[in-house]
């Protein structure tokens with residue numbers, strides 16, 4: 295059954311919403327439809343979006359306490375300073391009203407004007423002293439809050455980044471989780487702003503309590519009137535904040551897409567096509583189109599805000615007029631003296647001003663808390679999807695990694711990427727995996743490395759199921775070089791060392807890995823050698839060609855592999871796609887050479903010449919293993935592998951016979967050379 299809050303939520307988030315502007319042509323053309331928020335992650339258990347006013351207000355203390363907890367951990371001295379000075383300012387406001395009341399009584403009493411002013415002088419001096427203390431307290435509070443704000447933002451950002459880097463790869467590849475990751479990004483800055491909003495709200499509450507208690511002493515009827523004046527403004531502010539928040543959710547993907555177009559227009563990788571294919575003007579036109587559709591949403595929000603504020607101000611004005619009417623009636627009937635009425639007018643004015651400010655601050659708190667709530671929701675969801683820690687340790691020596699009928703389906707796909715795949719990766723051997731595009735090779739590598747956990751079937755490391763093992767220790771045993779390896783915008787040395795970042799290493803220590811990957815000559819040409827920064831975005835940095843980068847990738851994998859002591863698996867997925875033929879032959883030779891008694895090499899490649907020396911070759915097709923065996927066996931079987939091999943060999947003008955008979959297809963490698 296749907297709960298009322300869920301119905302409310304669906305009402306706010308159904309798509310498309312009636313007030314949504316028309317889908318722009320650009321959105322339709324570039325992205326295939328409207329980029330609007332859908333409930334995705336919001337419908338998860340423990341991760342629902344609820345925007346009803348009451349629920350929002352109910353959640354606020356928890357979120358405020360969360361922010362205060364962060365502030366307490368960050369700098370408790372500053373937090374205490376802020377708290378004490380704000381309470382002090384509230385007390386000062388109350389004392390000021392009492393002083394005013396006493397001055398009014400004195401000035402409106404009998405006697406000469408000069409005498410009355412003289413009599414009021416001590417109270418006036420007290421008022422001046424209180425105002426000075428108040429100003430000093432305000433300065434103290436501002437400096438404390440200024441210290442706290444960046445600290446709180448840092449704590450919240452660290453929590454966010456820490457949670458993001460620890461989740462399963464599956465979560466990162468899940469579009470719903472990615473959206474939550476995007477939305478929650480704003481939470482840290484909101485946590486920072488919540489500090490000043492909390493301070494201002496605390497100040498407002500204290501001075502309001504002071505004013506309200508004095509008003510109720512003056513006359514009981516004044517307090518409810520004060521609340522009536524401010525209630526409409528509170529309602530208006532909350533309504534505007536919620537509208538803005540819902541709009542932000544609805545438009546988050548649209549904003550991201552617009553930003554993406556901007557990035558594509560300026561990015562180096564797209565620069566050539568942008569110019570040659572005249573993509574620039576075409577994208578710019580789409581960018582304008584999307585910006586216009588976003589602007590119409592901003593206009594809608596602005597109109598809504600103006601309307602709401604008009605209604606709120608009118609209602610508040612009516613309540614103020616009624617309050618003055620009541621006071622007039624009380625004075626004419628003799629129920630209230632003129633001195634009390636004078637103080638009451640000032641108190642009502644300052645009370646409604648501070649209540650108005652309080653409402654604005656609570657509203658800001660509310661708005662920020664919505665973003666902080668996303669941050670918290672993300673932390674909860676990320677914790678649910680974090681790679682489990684703990685579990686059994688792996689023995690140092692293992693015989694093989696065994697996959698038993700494993701299946702895996704990507705979250706947004708109907709078809710499984712892998713379907714009941716069984717294979718063994720024995721230590722000391724080279725296992726190759728080949729197959730057409732999209733047959734599941736890369737997915738299989740992620741399963742072997744433990745980055746993805748199969749939905750059914752078992753992965754065993756040395757006989758122990760992966761699920762019972764400490765995954766961090768499994769990762770420790772894996773070295774990987776994939777086709778989309780990271781080009782770290784750091785120094786050349788760091789690009790190798792980052793294969794095992796915790797381990798310190800000098801340039802000399804990294805040298806063997808650079809040599810192994812054929813990167814020595816590349817490094818020699820760099821202006822600062824190993825210390826050269828490889829990131830064009832920074833001044834003075836150098837850039838590498840695709841093949842040169844791949845050599846760094848290989849060097850990094852070698853460094854990681856060389857520094858791992860226990861039995862492990864080396865996964866190489868299309869490691870040579872950017873290498874020239876000579877470098878490719880060398881790379882395959884060297885990779886094979888890495889297989890030793892303590893290493894299993896798993897190789898994925900479309901270069902058939904690179905797999906022929908593998909001990910076992912598995913052919914994947916549509917997520918299933920359709921053939922397995924040695925090169926000679928598979929060629930003799932005359933199946934899919936034989937066809938693939940012969941087709942590629944024919945391109946080089948070779949007869950396609952087994953290279954073991956002395957013929958070598960171009961690009962094929964010599965028997966293994968040990969590293």
Ligand SMILES: Nc1ncnc2c1ncn2[C@@H]1O[C@H](COP(=O)(O)OP(=O)(O)OP(=O)(O)O)[C@@H](O)[C@H]1O
Nearest residue numbers: 467704707711729730731732733734735736737738
């Ligand atoms: N992150 C992802 N989300 C959804 N589907 C994915 C994702 N990655 C891969 N797929 C799909 O899973 C299937 C297997 O993809 P995979 O990348 O494992 O194939 P592959 O054999 O390595 O392909 P290629 O030879 O082109 O590199 C494909 O249908 C692909 O579209």
